[in-house]
Amino acid sequence: MKIRFYNARILTMEDNKIIEGELHTDDTKIAYIGPAKNNDTIFDREIDCKGNLLMPGLKNAHTHSAMTFSRSLADEYCLNDWLHKAIFPREAKLTADSVYCFSKLAYAEYLAGGVTACFDMYFEKEANARAAVETGFRHVFCGAANDYGGFEDLERYYIELNSYDPLVSFIYGFHAEYTTCEDNLKLMSDLAHKYNAPVYAHISETKEEVDGCIERYGVTPAVLFDRLGIYDFGGGGFHCVWFTDEDRKIFKDRGLWSVFNACSNLKLASGITPVYKFISDEMNIAIGTDGAGSNNALDMFREMYLDTVLSNVETHNAAAIDPFKILKAATTGGARCMGLSDCDILAPGKQADIIMIDMDRPCMKPENNVTANIVYSGSPQIVKMTMIAGKILYEDGKYTTLDIAEVYKDAAGFMEVLR
């Protein structure tokens, strides 16, 4: 497919400038960005953008997609009880088929909210990979090993899922320090060294987690992982709420990625990440929604908003965060964190993972500052189109690859067992 977008405004995210002109795709890639031009290309489709904005898709850099089953199911627990009383018993009843279905439900929400890739930690990965490829969604798996299982499969996943399909990849990861004994952490480090590979995990999400790690090892999770060589080839962590200055220094010095999950941390009463500190230290940052059970939406706009204004109130400074830096974290940052260096900005040769922002929504007017409007006033309502690898998957509220009625019906059926 060759698609021509014309009368477009284009925010490449290389900088905070908006280009007026055209964007052409060729198969999975961007072929051209620039002024309107006459050439001999025959396009399969020409789309009049009517001044709407093309920009890189949002990258959900930490999620558990198939946890859509748990939305509004157990809203009354803090993290520890929530996991052990509400989630783990129900996860034991999940099957390949239900993970396949609930992942598709998540993809539907991602696409409707301008998300073009997710960094996903969950199980039943084969079924999930099938759902991703059928949908056309870009899915980066993160290893989810812990003491209850998963380490035995990590290497196989690494090999199999990284050659499964161009839309699918796999990055090493484990659940968290508090669910992973030292022997398994060392096993993780060995794998990182064997493949020169980055590693990700939940890290410093709650104060209890950090206190427990200090009790067990005398150091914080970041220091522990660093000492064990887990981070020798990069990677990073999800949440980072209770990072110490030393933890931030390790992440900064090693170029590790800190992924923020503001909504989940508020909802589960875990805490507030001091995003402003990570930004003033010029660290590598990305943004994720976490799973639907603890958020409860998979809405990157809400995350971006909170990553700005929560720092304002924490620092008593209404300008604590430049909103463009948050938009960058949610697009370019996320892509690089997830190993998707060809999905980070809009440029010829890059993957055509593009969203169209509807500039004709009232919340986008007046246009005093377009990127500030997106971060401070945006919501899924402003997403007019979502394209992944050159294929339009969502347009004007309709899905092109998902049979959404079937997804809803199947999800309701599986809930009979899970509820």
Next chain:
Amino acid sequence: MKIRFYNARILTMEDNKIIEGELHTDDTKIAYIGPAKNNDTIFDREIDCKGNLLMPGLKNAHTHSAMTFSRSLADEYCLNDWLHKAIFPREAKLTADSVYCFSKLAYAEYLAGGVTACFDMYFEKEANARAAVETGFRHVFCGAANDYGGFEDLERYYIELNSYDPLVSFIYGFHAEYTTCEDNLKLMSDLAHKYNAPVYAHISETKEEVDGCIERYGVTPAVLFDRLGIYDFGGGGFHCVWFTDEDRKIFKDRGLWSVFNACSNLKLASGITPVYKFISDEMNIAIGTDGAGSNNALDMFREMYLDTVLSNVETHNAAAIDPFKILKAATTGGARCMGLSDCDILAPGKQADIIMIDMDRPCMKPENNVTANIVYSGSPQIVKMTMIAGKILYEDGKYTTLDIAEVYKDAAGFMEVLR
């Protein structure tokens, strides 16, 4: 117009139960709610809801609608500087025509976000009232008097705007203690007593405001207003961030309304209202967005979300707030706060101020808990239709009374002068 909604789910907000059946309107009112029935009524329109949810419209109980001009215009200031450096100089350039235009822009955003009434504090009220009636929007004006002006017009507005149109009403109010001298506060009290009328004002929005009031009067604003008799016939205040226990007791004992504005308070670094305390004291509460300059969206879903999860993180309790109570504050509470007792719930004889929630959006699935889904996962995207006084003003993304292209064009024109 008589409209029949069938195959509907109906959340009347009288309780947290969902009825399946029909809702009929007759002119401005609800005529019937109940099971499908055969009768001889000839309807002007019959709408198959396909299982979507009808509920009372959201009530934006504190806003400055025409401040849409200031969206993303001056994001770098805390409240005091923001007012004096960015807002007041530009407000001096506003005209009746520009307020008319920017109010219509706000109505467009309200309608697209399921808001059916606003409690609005601003000036150029005649032009604004004209915009409201032309749009069909339900607009409750709040007096905005302060030492710079407005007291001389309060009584005239009270009389004129309360007989202007059924969609328009006026409630006494003044800006805040820190902009209003004691003589003017007494004048406010005299008017309240003359008309047995409730009074509203910004109250305890910032710590500086409360500290300043204590310096000037030895008491907090709530105590001061109470002593001056301003609250003798009810009313309440906007923000209520820095309320003391004594302030809350005054509001509780007098049945006054506390209106929360979480986004604005975060963005301007004013603070976090301990919503959980107001709820555990069973106080009268409502929710507003504040103006677009300090939010920056006019999105009641984001407000509802924050009024739950910010209390979670403050109390280290993931179940600090029952989401249904927040949905009640945003609908029934707001209506009663604004004097709209006939717009509080869905019931025969009440005004037909109704929204349809699109239950076929992925963020509304699975349906483990419909009201929790709305509060925790909702966004303007789930609003399928907005009706005020029996008239559909917004449906499937389209406006029926607003020429939205013209509103955008005019707003851009006025910005040339204001920017």
